[in-house]
Amino acid sequence: MAKERSGPTMADVAREAGVALGTVSRVVNGEQVGEEFREKVNAAIQQLGYQYNTSGRALRTDRTNTIALIIPNTINPYFALLVNHINIALEKRNYRMMLCFSEYDRDREAEFIRMARQNRVDGIIALSYNPRLEIPEGIPFVTIDRFFSSSVPCVAADNFGGGRLAAVKLKELGCTRVAFMRIGSTITNEPSKRRDGFISACVELNLPFDQIALEDGQPYEEFVKFLIRNTAKGKLAFDGLFVGTDSLAWQIIQTLKQMGIRVPEDVQVIGFDGIRMFGDQEPVLSTIVQPAQEIAETCVSMVLSGHMSNVPSLVCLPVAYAAGGTTRE
Amino acid sequence: MAKERSGPTMADVAREAGVALGTVSRVVNGEQVGEEFREKVNAAIQQLGYQYNTSGRALRTDRTNTIALIIPNTINPYFALLVNHINIALEKRNYRMMLCFSEYDRDREAEFIRMARQNRVDGIIALSYNPRLEIPEGIPFVTIDRFFSSSVPCVAADNFGGGRLAAVKLKELGCTRVAFMRIGSTITNEPSKRRDGFISACVELNLPFDQIALEDGQPYEEFVKFLIRNTAKGKLAFDGLFVGTDSLAWQIIQTLKQMGIRVPEDVQVIGFDGIRMFGDQEPVLSTIVQPAQEIAETCVSMVLSGHMSNVPSLVCLPVAYAAGGTTRE
DNA sequence: AGGAATCGATGAAACGTTTCATGAATTTCA
């Protein structure tokens, strides 16, 4: 059962170098140590191939240099992108990531928070659509795209601005009547503001609009019905479409194609997230790009700054429009 | 510097329950304990909200219930898919994942292996194209797609079979002259067999073929030149194309489009990996699908079986063809 | 009924580290 005895310990190094245990510790941690001692210790470390043991340190200091990231999965490319940037940001600061896939399941989320506690992580970053998420006490906690209360910092893109931007672009591109589509109308979170921004701009711009939002659990079929309902003689009732996420936009475009409606010739589509298929220059979909890297950096630096005094409770980062193949030049 | 004192310990629980420390341990670990004691202990655990401390356990047992996964990134959707399935497979077995992004950099890989050692991970799974990767001693190590030696188990898709399958499909689809393209011709690894399989089948099927493989560091431009060289009057010299990865296939298709060559009308393209854009039913690209979930399951169960006696040194899992939009029905 | 065997709780040691009070050695200052 027990693993074979692992490598040399600080005590071994101390013996080899002929110094005290505490001295080895101070050398390893880069603290002030006399030149001669430092050299002897380093020599012994080389000699023995010493690698320090994280568990011992964690036990003593109660710090693990680990952050838990709770996110639905990495199959959605936007989540995968976030995971990528967050991990890189953590690594730069010598932190490790404990990755937890919620699969949109709140029981799993709760379980992961418990597990994060057990593992004494130094903080948690969560991207959750669960409105009843229980924020644990005593652990720095940062959310993405979901504002809970002013005591739980939230990092999000400028969703409202992004929504506006989409409307402005569609207008610029010559659309005369537009529609908005999204999934998940029951919870109100930061991404909901995409709709608000879009509509506010449509009103300002005098751009007629329709909208459809799917309740949780409603099948995709509802979108199809909406599309059919708004189609006459193979023409959609609108010539511009803004969709809440790239993922959904992609699905809808597939459906439109099957209905014989051409994108972007018949209808121009703008998504949200900024997915680039394989690190492509130009996105497949025209889209509102979330600044994934900045979001990641911000989350990480906020969660690591701990429960410091004046962390802002909502950080809002700028978005940009990127033209892809689903709008006309 | 020190974190606020964390929760109650086993000693606290023992005191509360009026039992010995060791008894608490045995209850927590689900070992044989008298009914009355178990109840008292569980009550005390509830009472105090006790959460056991992973570091203490790890220190004592030298097991961390953590596996390191070394992989280039999660931006490539295939890698993201593997990360997803590996994490799920680990979680099912109550293991955590320490995720390390190599970014194709061998110094980073070496550093991560050192770090994995420090963290006393119970095993390492690596997807690396580095031919000189230093396999650490004394830690269960499993590779994906790269065979080192019979002492280092490797899990891979049936790359040879996949290559053959691509040729067979192209023939079936009516192609009369085909080509193969890939990146990274200097290293020989499991994915190299995609070419071997493809060519072997082309020969058998009497299907004329060309090929181009880019050396490490050669720019994508070389592909473009090859394409131009093989184009006359806006027609490619071949009508079927097999590309080593979906990612590269995607790029090449973009280029072909820019050259005014239509896919699949002028040339049919088959990629490799099995990327589905957003969990789509039908892949965007016609592709040879790697069984990502089985690969993940296999890696995990092999790495966790430790340095057991008879682990096979190369596990080869079946692939399948999936038709997407880049071949004719 | 009495000794052996079984069962199961106990308490202490050990894992590898950090940290802190101690004290030796050196430097500083009058």
Place this chain on the structure above:
DNA sequence: TGAAATTCATGAAACGTTTCATCGATTCCT
């Protein structure tokens, strides 16, 4: 030059857990 101040290595305690030898209590057998 001598006392005070400073520097810096030392060694032990502590972190929370698992594990093992010990021992008391119960059951089993003759």
